[in-house]
Amino acid sequence: MNAAAPAAPRLTLPEQSGTALPSVSWNQEFCHGAWVLSSYADVSTALRDPRFSVQRSRRWINSSIDPARTDRTQRIAEQHQLRAFKRILSRSLLFLDGHSHTRLRRVMQAGFSAAALQRQAPAISAIAERLIQQILARASVNASGATVVEFDFIRDFARPLPILVIAELLGITLDGHSGFVAAASAIAAFIGSPTPTMPLALAAQEALTQLLTHFHHEIALRRTQPRDDLVGQLMEAESTGAISAMEMLAQCCTLLFAGYETTRHLLGNGVLALLQHPLQWQALQASPERLPRALRELLRYHSPVQYTGRRLTADLEWHGQQLRRGQLVILQIAAANRDPQRFSNPDQLDISRDEGNHLAFGHGPHVCIGATLTYMEAELAMRALLRALPDLQLQPQGWRWDSNDAYRGLTTLPLTCVIAPPAVQVSTASSEPRHG
Incomplete structure (x- = not known):
């Protein structure tokens, strides 16, 4: 779909709303029925409330089994088919509450501290520069002599950059990107389906199993050749009994996938939004120090993660509605970030906006552990783009939005840029990325 103002994916707030949001509503499309919260106040409150539990992976995966099936034996057999998927996801930080969540987060936090991430900054900058040099190396002279x-x-920068960065952070080598991209797409397709099907669940399980096998081999090598990186830190925690072997593997798989999806969508969506608002792109060129605030606005404007889910651990009343223990609740992050009760002119992109926090990375105890890494990665990448490709322009047609409901992102974003002679000269000295 090519359009200057594409419609948001279904089940999310339309991009041109300007209206107040319903407090709570029932939607049958999510896993055969769920309550939906859409306002900023409700979503931010629920994200902090322990009664809204993230421990939902097993029931979520089981929801892919046709509820109309009357053959109990077949239902049990299909649940058994998905046991590997449930075993991995149920041990991920994303789907743990209470003491288990606190314990795992404490172990992983060392790899995401400010000091640890600052040590990664030179490597991230180098990866961004190499990708840009590969783009510049393809420059040619047109009929006008320019x-x-x-x-x-997306293909040449937004997709490979986060793959290479998270591989650098974990300390692993990815032999080519295609296998990982295919695995990530299968997982994203399951997560992005409001009511996933059995084929989607099995494909996602196969993808996670592939990642798990990769890390099995990696960790086996590390037993005799330890390294000081995030995988090494998780292995140390496992050796002391702080986490189990399956918890260690589950975090590795989750980090590799989650670190890729959010960053690539932030970069793609952000560049599209800025080029659709050229005065704001030019303002960043003139004052790159404005990037941190601009990135916060870009995350609010096009939330990479559109919604997240919770299971209720207790009955409660919410705006006059009776919500029951065990029911699913969908928290519409994208809608909350466009709530006119919270943000002035919410459908307007304003890189100078200073109206408090967005919810793109969540809120409360489960706020994204990699948020600081994503911010740093995006800022370094955008600085490199502003410096090397200041005259970026959208090609008249061609960009396409992914149909995924949970992730807001582009599958393609064709750009063009007139290159100054010094940049072209530099581009001839490009080199291949270290990983893949």
């Missing part, structure tokens, strides 16, 4: 490069920003 040196121009045309490229797909």
Whole structure:
């Protein structure tokens, strides 16, 4: 779909709303029925409330089994088919509450401290520069005598950069990107389906199993050749009994997937939004120090994660509605970030906006552990783009939005840029990325 103002994916707040949001509503499309919270106040409150539990992976995966099936034996057999999927996800930090969540988060936090991430900054900058040099190396002279490069920003930059960065952080080598991208797509397809099907669940299980096998081999090598990186830190925690072997593997798989999806969508969505608002792109060129605030606005404007889910651990009344223990609640992050009761002119992109926190990374005890890494990664990448490709322009047609409901992102974003001679000269000295 090519359009200057694409409609938001279904089940999310339309991008041009300007209206107040319903406090709570029932939606049958989510896993055969769920309550939906959409206002900023409700979503932020629920994200902090322990009665809204993240421990929902097993029932969520089981929801892919056709509820109309009357053959109990077949239902049990299908649940058994998905046991590997449930075993991995149920041990991920994303789906743990209470003491288990606190324990795992404490172990992982060392790898995401400010000091640890600052040590990664040179490597992130180098990866961004290498990718840009590969783009510049394809520049050619057009009929008017100008040196121009045309490229797909998603394929050539937004997709490979987070893969390489998270691989660097974990200390692993990915032999090519295609296998990982296919695995990530299968997992994202399951997560992004309001009511997943058995084929989607089995494909996601196979993808996670592939990642698990990769880390099994990696960790086996590390037993005799230890390294000081995030995988090494998780292995140390496992050796002391702080986490189990399956918890260690589950975190590795989750980090590899989650670190990729959010960052690539932030980069793609952010560049599209800025080029659709060229005065704001030019303002960043003139004052790159405005990038931290601009990134917060870009995350609010196009939330990479559109919604998240919770299971109720107790009955409660919410705006006059009786919500029951065990029911699913969908928290509409994208809608909350466009709530006119919270943000002035919410459908307007304003990189100078200073109206408090967005909810793109969640809120409360389960706020995204990699949020600081994503911010740093995006800022370093955007600085490199502003410096090397200041005259970026959208090609008239061609960008496409993914149909995924949970993730707001582009599958393709064709761009063009007139290149100054010094940049072209630098581009001829490009080198291949270290990983893949």
